[in-house]
Amino acid sequence: MAGFLIKRLAQAIFVVIVVTLIVSVAVRMTGDPALMIAQGATDITEADLERIREGLGLNEPFITQYLATLSGLFTWDFGRSFLGGTEVSTLIAGALPATLLLAFSSLVVSILISVPLGIRAAIRRGKWEDQLIRILSLVGLSFPNFWLATMLVLLFSITLHLLPPSGMTGWATLVMPAMTMGVILTATNVRLVRTSMLEVMQSQYIMVARAKGLSERSVLYKHALRNSAIPLITFLGLQFGGLLGGIVVVEKVFNWPGMGSLAFDAVSARDYPVLQSVIMILSTLIVLVNLIVDIAYGLIDPRIRTE
């Protein structure tokens, strides 16, 4: 297990370095932040621009700038935002918990809906309930999240005045963003749970369990569900990465002050330190979550532990 962990950690570090290197190079190809800052000023001279660049630390060699960003991961010092000079670590300390809260809530929403529905569809395979659940999940899958978000706001905020349309000021503001993200994940997860349950229920040990005279309930929840959870957990780990990527749009629509909003603003302002740090932290998280997923397999399935 220790060897496995060390290998996975080394892989993780390599991935983070590659990702941040690509981002750092790519972001610098989009243009000069000094020009952007000086946009409104007339009579700006090359000397003025040079002064601004110097102030931003942009005249340092690329590798120095990159290493400074990378070391931020260990020292929690990512430099200052080009836009106004707030410490990037302050911005991230505000945004990261907001994004994680939203991501985990979305996963919870998705699990709460998809597991019972997926099981139901599997048990009632081919019946009208199964058909309905499958159609609904296809409909859910087809919703673009910004559209769903807008519809939820229109219904719950503007028409019914039940939920605040944006911001992060209480549980009420979490409902719609978590639902938007959650519903789209649910659509995939329902189908996954259904397929996985069907596969497990046809396996020999389930037949044995039934033959032993165990109750259907016990067969379903004690034997089948536990085994069909493995593909779901793998998938949730992968989904987490997609979730963090897809969160940009949802955070933007609901004005959720998370990493997605931060990244979005940083892209439009060419705010290198913020953008690099956000991507570095998110990629580290994704790698970390996948690592946790691998460990979780072992806990759920003894066969994997012994391998």
Place this chain on the structure above:
Amino acid sequence: MKKTLTATAMAVALAATGLAAPAMAEGKITVSSPQDPGSWDPIDTFLINWASLATNVFEGLTYRGPDMELVPALATSWETLDDGTRIRFTLREGVTFHNGEPFNADAVKFTFERLLGDEGAKGPQQANYTSIKEVEVIDETTVDFHLTQADPVLLTKLAGYGAMIVPPQYIAEVGDAGFNNNPVGTGPFKMTSYTPKVGASLAANADYWGGAPNLSEVDYRFISEPSTALAELQSGGVDVVIPPSVPVGMIPTIDADQNLEIISTAGPTVTALRFDTGSGITADENVRKALIMAVDRNAIVETILAGQASVIASFQGGRSFGYDATMEPLPYDLEKAKAMLKEAGVAQGASVEINTRGNDATFNEVAQAVAAYLSMAGVNATIKPYETNVLLNDIIPQGKTGEMFQQSWGGWTFDYDNTAYAMYHTGQKWNPYDSDADLDAMLETQRPMTDRAEREKVLQQIAAYAADRALEMPLYNMNAIYAINKRVQNFEPAPDNRLRLDKVSVE
């Protein structure tokens, strides 16, 4: 994982505290502002949205309100001496900063030394105030500004951005970084809290020299997505949505809501399609004129812009110093345009490329309308949008545009020099194609002129000259559109986003 759990717990706790938030107190309004400027230090900002909040916290020596009149603020009077190279200010007595520190001549000197010194050099504001050579303290309430040359726009500049007076002792105590996040000024409101990217709260400054404000509190929320800001307005979460967050397309929705209203006023922003005067069919002045005449700009304003703009004859709006009300835009005349194109030897089906800012949905409709009009004159226009920053910082300055490109410009000084110099002077960033010695000479002549009337005349000549050469297709001067809840009283829309709220009250 532990960190993750802690972070989640933090977020949950944060979210939970919000549950106990009280209902909106009396005398409090919430404003949706599209962007967090990131710093409240006046010398660091380059965003007009800074002013929508900071105008309430900071003050300059002069003040220019929504009516565009320049009036005394922290200076009670001033006189121009030595042919305009020295301005003597008499300062207001008995004013204190929000931290209790006195406002005096030393604070003024400190403010400008900081702006023109090393700290100011890191920011974009310094370039606006380079005509100031030195600030000399005469006595506690008198300062002399020594200038390198007469600067007729300086008094207006002292009413905004980098020239806001800052507290020397406080900055010495908290440092520049501390001042960024916890600003202290002399204005009618003081900042009580600021959460980066989320919002800021202001409380009334009861000791304000101009009298305590009518509101006890103002909350600002940074909401960049226009539809989100308007959803908040519709559901009562915010009371005021400031420009440019009200898209023209949303106006009917707001009009239809009995609790809401649109208040607009002519803003500083003008929009034009500028020409590549160096190559393509637009290198010919007569072709450029023909293209202008082929487009019905009145129809565009009335239909696409819902009347929230005025057609312009030069690249400035009616409030700009240098505006000539008698100047007429080239008329819409399709037949004449066709004849002129034929005469200039432009073949039917000749093509032009129009570059637009990709994130400007309204202008994309305008560009499509322009393209449709041009096609009626026999010119095929293709629209090529760029990511806004790429267009502004790479494509235009390097002269890589198509024959026509979108230029929207809004100088907060409302002085035509600010636009004309940047757009027409040889070698300027926004003028990649044209070089005209006569125009350069005119632009340079007016700059040091202290006689306002004389200067205005030269600016009008510049406008007429540029129009005569058809350097751009002037389109319109957009209104600054505010959407407010009707419970907000005495709301006066600021044309330039410098939104002062001390006279505002709520029902």
